[in-house]
Amino acid sequence: MKSLSSEEKSHLQDDTRMVLAGRNTAETFGFVNVPPFRGSTVVYPDAAACLAHRNRYTYGRKGNPTMDALESAWSELEGAAGTVICPSGASACTTALLSCLKAGDHLLMVDSVYRPTRNFCDNILKRYGVETTYYDPHLAGGIEALIKPNTRAIFMESPGSQTFEVQDVPAIVAVAKKHDITTLIDNTWATALLFRPLDFGVDLSINAATKYPSGHSDVLIGLVAANAKALPGLKAMHGDLGVYLGPDDIFLTLRGLRSMPLRMREQGANALAIAAHLEKSPHVVRVMHPALPSSPGHALFKRDFKGASGLFAFVLKASTDKQVEAFLNHLTLFGMGYSWGGFESLAVPFDATPYRTATEFKPGGRAVRLNIGLESPIDLIADLDGALAAMAKVPA
Numbered sequence: 458m459k460s461l462s463s464e465e466k467s468h469l470q471d472d473t474r475m476v477l478a479g480r481n482t483a484e485t486f487g488f489v490n491v492p493p494f495r496g497s498t499v500v501y502p503d504a505a506a507c508l509a510h511r512n513r514y515t516y517g518r519k520g521n522p523t524m525d526a527l528e529s530a531w532s533e534l535e536g537a538a539g540t541v542i543c544p545s546g547a548s549a550c551t552t553a554l555l556s557c558l559k560a561g562d563h564l565l566m567v568d569s570v571y572r573p574t575r576n577f578c579d580n581i582l583k584r585y586g587v588e589t590t591y592y593d594p595h596l597a598g599g600i601e602a603l604i605k606p607n608t609r610a611i612f613m614e615s616p617g618s619q620t621f622e623v624q625d626v627p628a629i630v631a632v633a634k635k636h637d638i639t640t641l642i643d644n645t646w647a648t649a650l651l652f653r654p655l656d657f658g659v660d661l662s663i664n665a666a667t668k669y670p671s672g673h674s675d676v677l678i679g680l681v682a683a684n685a686k687a688l689p690g691l692k693a694m695h696g697d698l699g700v701y702l703g704p705d706d707i708f709l710t711l712r713g714l715r716s717m718p719l720r721m722r723e724q725g726a727n728a729l730a731i732a733a734h735l736e737k738s739p740h741v742v743r744v745m746h747p748a749l750p751s752s753p754g755h756a757l758f759k760r761d762f763k764g765a766s767g768l769f770a771f772v773l774k775a776s777t778d779k780q781v782e783a784f785l786n787h788l789t790l791f792g793m794g795y796s797w798g799g800f801e802s803l804a805v806p807f808d809a810t811p812y813r814t815a816t817e818f819k820p821g822g823r824a825v826r827l828n829i830g831l832e833s834p835i836d837l838i839a840d841l842d843g844a845l846a847a848m849a850k851v852p853a
């Protein structure tokens with residue numbers, strides 16, 4: 458198989474790119490996949506090489522061919538100068554934040570952020586002298602009013618993974634650039650297949666690859682892709698923290714990448730059909746899905762995203778635990794679990810009202826988040842309709 462130049466690769470469609478990325482059969486004796494390279498110790502060919510740390514690989518934590526394959530595949534997809542691998546999506550968020558903040562700095566954090574990222578700011582960053590201000594996800598260029606002389610980073614998550622607000626990334630990046638502030642985004646929902654943060658000027662793009670890239674609910678992994686400006690700081694922090702993920706999980710993620718475009722296309726189309734169906738149900742207050750024209754973020758979504766993934770939420774016409782339980786317990790095809798992005802459908806109840814500080818979440822009923830997997834949407838819709846009918850029989 459001929460290896461392609463960067464120029465040739467730049468013309469490829471994403472489906473093709475994800476089949477080829479990170480593979481070099483000349484280096485794997487013709488075998489299609491890079492195997493999991495296990496190892497801490499790397500031996501040097503001679504004393505001079507050892508004294509100069511001159512080896513392609515120097516120590517297990519610092520790199521091996523399996524890591525290289527995923528890092529280069531992900532950088533290619535993101536259009537990044539480089540990528541680091543973390544042992545979870547949460548660790549990718551914290552490593553990225555630590556790479557651009559120090560004591561005395563101020564961080565602007567979106568109010569709709571994934572809760573453990575919020576906890577990291579409130580617990581760890583605070584303890585180490587970094588102040589966090591939460592901002593309304595609908596704030597676009599208006600974020601400038603929140604900037605202080607010591608604001609060093611703006612963190613976005615778009616759409617929010619529970620409440621699905623879409624952020625005006627270009628407007629926020631324009632303000633950040635004016636003030637020389639680093640921008641970070643948790644891009645787990647879209648992945649770079651549907652939204653390429655670095656093309657929009659974002660410095661650090663974070664993905665909980667536990668979700669779509671690995672795709673099979675059997676791996677925890679996080680990836681941070683950086684532009685040339687942010688990469689040295691990211692690599693230094695990643696190395697100094699001693700962050701490392703074992704080769705089996707990296708191998709499984711590489712395997713997942715090959716089918717990620719196909720899976721996401723199918724899951725995205727099925728989720729949108731199911732969201733549109735739920736929107737018409739008399740037992741549903743509203744559906745939070747940015748690809749629905751009724752969504753407040755729809756115009757921004759249409760402007761910036763190439764498509765939607767398979768995660769969205771909706772609000773049940775329900776006010777008691779008994780009603781929510783009737784709905785969830787009646788589902789037969791949806792598991793109840795706190796993750797998403799895998800091949801199997803999931804439903805989880807959630808309440809974002811207690812922890813928002815810059816904005817109020819007023820669902821008007823009881824909220825449920827759905828991960829749409831690879832089952833037939835016909836079966837999933839029948840399952841949801843049956844559960845909604847069961848819920849409607851329970852008195853409020």
Ligand SMILES: Cc1ncc(COP(=O)(O)O)c(C=O)c1O
Pocket residue numbers: 545546547548550571614618643645646665666667677678679795796797
């Ligand atoms: C938006 C988002 N970011 C980050 C994470 C963290 O990923 P992990 O569970 O791999 O730590 C999650 C997990 O649910 C998430 O939904």
